[in-house]
Amino acid sequence: MDASHQKVHLSCAEISNLWDTYINDSVVKCILTHFLKTVEDSEVKPLLEFTIEVADSHLSDISRIYEQEGIARPEGFPVEKHVNLSAPRLFSDIFFMEYMQHMSKFGLSSHSNAIATSARDDIRSLFEKFHGQALELNREITTLMKKKGVYIRPPYMNYPKKAEFVDKQNFLTGWLGKKRPLLGNEVNHLYMTSLHNELGKSTLIGFAQVAQERELKSYFHSGIQLSDKILRETHHVLMESDVPNSMTWDAIVTESTNPPYSDQLMLFVVGILFQLGVAAYGLALSMCMRRDVGALYSSFILRALTYSEDGAQMIIERGWLEQPPMFADRDKLIKGE
Incomplete structure (x- = not known):
């Protein structure tokens, strides 16, 4: 020290x-x-x-x-x-x-x-x-x-038998013509995207059931739809390469409508989950070498940021956002405000 x-x-x-x-x-x-x-x-x-x-x-x-x-x-x-x-x-x-x-x-x-x-x-x-x-x-x-048999592993793939080098430009393409199979790393990120959105969707379903404010119920419901859309698009890309989709576990949300958490806490948790999603999509985008999959992650980032910003505005409107540490506002100091 x-x-x-x-x-x-x-x-x-x-x-x-x-x-x-x-x-x-x-x-x-x-x-x-x-x-x-x-x-x-x-x-x-x-x-x-x-x-x-x-x-x-x-x-x-x-x-x-x-x-x-x-x-x-x-x-x-x-x-x-x-x-x-x-x-x-x-x-x-x-x-x-x-x-x-x-x-x-x-x-x-x-x-x-x-x-x-x-x-x-x-x-x-x-x-x-x-x-x-x-x-x-x-x-x-x-x-x-x-x-307990509930750990979901990423898909298995065949071991490479020899070192090979890419010799065609269409290795990067994905919109037109025949698409190359997904790389192991691309499948891993798509799989993790699927699992994270399954968790997010379950969280949103539970929170939508118990939220006290009607506006929050509506917001959480739109998040369920967003997670669902991302899941469908992710599964579609995996299916094109004959990769099995992630498994899901049924009945992980009860039928309770009695809130265990405050609306403020639930809204903040959803914001954290979508911020983590943006970070994960950004990492996946940086590692992706097929253009169509990269474009998909770009759209995920945009949609998650838009949804997260809507939630942040709701938090601010209610006076629930605790201000993070920030630098001094020099203009205010100079003006004596």
């Missing part, structure tokens, strides 16, 4: 990474607290308890840094304000596992980025610890899902 780390001002990246982690972990704690209250599988329960403990430790660690640095701590999403523990279960135990697995993947990505963009040794060490915890959760939840 730097001997002088307390004298080194946090960078904008470090401040933003800490803020994002605090907000996201407060959301995770809320969501999983109700999961824990309603879980039925005795093997899933310990993982929920572990994940909540990890989220709690993150909130405590970041709060300590805020206090040391004299930084205002965000409100986040307190459980007592946003969770109704008396509400019946909204999702199945399978959904609980899928949700934890998805969040562990997000943790691995976001904490890695925080390590790469942090300079202070204490902040790097903190996110290295966070990354290790996300890795442990991902390993444990993957092991449990495989044990």
Whole structure:
């Protein structure tokens, strides 16, 4: 650890990474607290308890840094304000596992980025610890899902028998003429896109059932339709190359209409899911070498951004958006406003 780390001002990246982690972990704690209250599988329960403990430790660690640095701590999403523990279960135990697995993947990505963009040794060490915890959760939840037969693997493919080089320009085409088979990497991203949209669709169905505001119900319903459209288009590309579609699990959303979460929390969670979708589509686009598939991901990004912006406007209209850290407005300071 730097001997002088307390004298080194946090960078904008470090401040933003800490803020994002605090907000996201407060959301995770809320969501999983109700999961824990309603879980039925005795093997899933310990993982929920572990994940909540990890989220709690993150909130405590970041709060300590805020206090040391004299930084205002965000409100986040307190459980007592946003969770109704008396509400019946909204999702199945399978959904609980899928949700934890998805969040562990997000943790691995976001904490890695925080390590790469942090300079202070204490902040790097903190996110290295966070990354290790996300890795442990991902390993444990993957092991449990495989044990229970609910882990969905990407499709298998034949092993390459020899090294070959591309010798035709139509390797990149995809709109006209015969399309080449999908690359293994392209199938992997299409498959992950399908799985993530299945999770998003289930989340939106549950939230649409229990949302209190009619406008939010309508917004969540339009999200269901968007996820459905992306799923159909993704499956179509896979079927063209005779690749099996991702499996889905039935009845992961109950018939409850009693909200376990506040409208504010649900709207924020949907925003996070679509932001993660944009990031995933962007990565897939950068790795794609068939033009038609690349164009498909470009359209996914545009649609997800448009939907996410509509949600952000609804959050702002209701005074629910906590302002992220931002640079000083020099014009206002100069004008004395």
